[in-house]
Amino acid sequence: MSFDYRTGAPPADAYLALFETTGWNASYGASAEELERANRQSWHAVSAWDGERLCGFGRVVSDGVLHAMIYDMIVDPRYQRCGVGSRILSMLLTRCREEGIRDVQLFCARGKKGFYLRHGFVERATDAPGMQLSLSPE
Numbered sequence: 001m002s003f004d005y006r007t008g009a010p011p012a013d014a015y016l017a018l019f020e021t022t023g024w025n026a027s028y029g030a031s032a033e034e035l036e037r038a039n040r041q042s043w044h045a046v047s048a049w050d051g052e053r054l055c056g057f058g059r060v061v062s063d064g065v066l067h068a069m070i071y072d073m074i075v076d077p078r079y080q081r082c083g084v085g086s087r088i089l090s091m092l093l094t095r096c097r098e099e100g101i102r103d104v105q106l107f108c109a110r111g112k113k114g115f116y117l118r119h120g121f122v123e124r125a126t127d128a129p130g131m132q133l134s135l136s137p138e
């Protein structure tokens with residue numbers, strides 16, 4: 001199967017449908033327009049297309065110098081384990097390398113550790129973990 005890889009934010013409705021395959025929006029409650037704005041305001045974004053069907057996505061938020069954070073690596077379940085996620089991740093990392101970004105971080109979803117280890121990521125030390133504060137609207 002061959003895919004077309006594009007940069008930038010995908011159309012709002014197509015992205016909402018892909019995002020909903022993850023179940024993450026149960027806690028975010030984000031609209032299609034909000035998701036599109038988040039993608040558009042990202043430093044770099046890559047989407048994978050099977051013809052006119054959006055089947056994969058990933059994005060980077062960055063200061064453009066020191067740090068980059070990968071978010072929303074998503075491949076439609078019908079297209080998983082075909083190499084789409086790996087291709088998107090390597091395109092995101094290539095751009096980070098080209099721009100001289102010093103480190104790239106991400107929060108790994110449950111069960112996906114092997115995928116990121118295979119792409120060179122290492123776990124943070126247990127006494128220096130990643131931390132987060134949820135600021136969900138009331």
Ligand SMILES: CC(C)(COP(=O)(O)OP(=O)(O)OC[C@H]1O[C@@H](n2cnc3c(N)ncnc32)[C@H](O)[C@@H]1OP(=O)(O)O)[C@@H](O)C(=O)NCCC(=O)NCCS
Binds near residue numbers: 082084086107114118
């Ligand atoms: C994580 C995710 C993006 C990976 O996307 P993907 O397109 O399935 O990734 P790939 O196909 O490149 O690799 C996935 C696995 O399939 C294997 N694979 C790749 N091509 C393959 C092929 N042609 N045949 C069989 N297996 C293959 C890879 O070895 C890899 O194994 P690993 O998970 O043990 O590393 C995808 O599982 C996903 O969207 N999950 C739901 C959302 C999520 O949890 N995202 C992660 C947020 S941190």
